[in-house]
Amino acid sequence: QPVTEDKFLFLNESGSKGTPPALLPECFHNHGNYIVSLSNFVRWMGQQAEALGVEIFPGFPAAEVLYNEDGSVKGVATGNMGISKEGEPTENFQLGMELHAKYTIFAEGARGHLGKQIIAKYKLDAGKDPQSYGIGLKELWEIDPAKHKPGLVVHTAGWPLDPATYGGSFLYHMEDNKVAVGFVVGLDYTNPWLSPFEEFQRFKTHPEIRAYFEGGKRIGYGARAITAGGLLSLPKTVFPGGALVGCDAGYLNASRIKGSHAAIKTGMLAAEAAYDALQGGRQHDELTAYPAAFESSWLHKELLQAKNFKQWFKKGRTTAxxxxxxxxxxxxxxxxxxxxxTLHREKPDHVYL
Structure with missing residues (x-):
């Protein structure tokens, strides 16, 4: 579904003020973009990869990083399957597999458990700002066809969050009378009583928002941590034997609440660097061509423009x-x-609570 219209609203408890299109910052321009189901898109990409000979192991999470004697990454081991809640093997027990590679690319998403281990082991975040996170809650609704506007994208800021709390929302009008609605709250909030889930539910009661959902039904929901630190929190992304890509590294553009495009781009850059290394007979070293290619890419320019975005919110919503x-x-x-x-972040999120 092509994007047909962008709206940005500042909400108060009972009303809203829209930003004139001519004053809308570039990060909220979606002209030329498409609204798609990410799960359907990834499923399609998986089919394309398998057609090229890629083996995909759904349902087998990587549980452990494997290392060579020289300290370089050797690959990963998948978790054992068929373990009882007491930790004992059942009749369905299946031993995990060791997957060895000349280069291993980690693409686990935000706060990937192996990615965090890699960052700590190789001190990839030395000299970088602490990473910052948000919690993103999302629902999929089927709404009244009379209220559906295919291609409409709505972003909001303000109510129900207080001026000192980072966060906002999005509504994407998809095909077939479906609307994806999401609400993001920065995990550097200071109010110990704040519940991101409850704030999301409260947000949907706003007159400007509830109008879309009255008479509709929720057909799906979920939540996910997102990285929001941006370029200043980006760790070194290569290490002996592999690389970090996508939100495992922290490439999400918080000003756009979008990271899928960054995950695709960094995956391509890392793949190209690995291909060139393999063609040259190399293995288990650092793919230095990958970060070099990133720094000359359109993605680096995009993240550079948004480098201060989240830090400004620590100075209040008006200043931000x-x-x-x-x-x-x-x-x-x-x-x-x-x-x-440049505004640097000196403290991790949890110290604000």
Whole structure:
């Protein structure tokens, strides 16, 4: 479903104010984009990969990183299957497999458990800002056809979150009268009583939002941690024998609440670097061509423009809104894609609670 219209709303308890299209920052422009089901898209990509000879093991999570004697990554081991809740093998027990490779690419998503081990072992985050996270809650609704506007994209900020709490929402009008609605809350919030799930449910009662859902039904739901630290929190992404890609490294663009495009791009860059290395007879070394290619890519330029996005919200919503407008609306019109100032994050999320 092609995007047909973008809206950005600032919500208060009973009303809203829209941002004129001419003043909408670039990060909220979706012209030329498509609204798709990510699960359907990934399923299709899997079919294309298998047609090329790629083996996919659904249902077999990687449980352990394997290392060579020289400390380089050798591959991964999958978890044992058929274990009882007491930890004993059952009649369905199946021993995990060791998968060895000349290079192993880790693409587990945000806070991937093996990715975190890799970052710690090789100190890949040395000298970087602490990573910052959000919780993203999402529902899929089937709504009244009279209220459905195929291709409409709506983002909101403000109510029900207080001005000091980072967060916002999105509504994507998909095909077949379906709407995907999501709500993101930064995990650096300071109110110990705040419940992201309850705030999401409260958000849907706003007059501007509930109008879409009255008479409809929820047909799916889920939640996911997301990385929101951006370029300044990005660790070194290569190590002996492998690389980190996508949200396992933290490539999500928080200003757009989008990371799938970054995952695809970094996966391609890492694959190209690995291919060239294998063609050269190399193995288990660092794929330095991958981060070098990233730094000259359109993705690096995109993340550079958004490098301060989340940090501004620590100074309040009004300041953040103003500075996002300057960095992603005014400066690009002046030909400046990299803001001439940098805001660093010095504390991890959990210390704010």
């Amino acid at each position: 809104t103003l500075m996002t407008g300057i960095e992603q609306w005014l400066l690009p019109k002046l030909g400046i894609r990299n803001p001439p100032w």
